[in-house]
Amino acid sequence: MEEVRDWLGHESLAQTDRAYAFLDVRHLHAGLAHTKTVTGAAD
Numbered sequence: 608m609e610e611v612r613d614w615l616g617h618e619s620l621a622q623t624d625r626a627y628a629f630l631d632v633r634h635l636h637a638g639l640a641h642t643k644t645v646t647g648a649a650d
Contacts, residue, residue, distance in 0.1 A: 611635060 612623040627635070 614639070 608620055608623055608628070611627060612620050615623060617623045617626075630638075
């Protein structure tokens with residue numbers, strides 16, 4: 608979750624947990640892949 612917090616720019620891990628802890632790892636990976644596709648970001 609620390610990496611997700613950093614990607615999203617949250618100040619605390621608690622903020623990220625409240626918003627995204629219900630998601631499965633597969634959801635997070637899919638969301639990241641989509642973001643990279645939309646923004647053209649590289650790995």
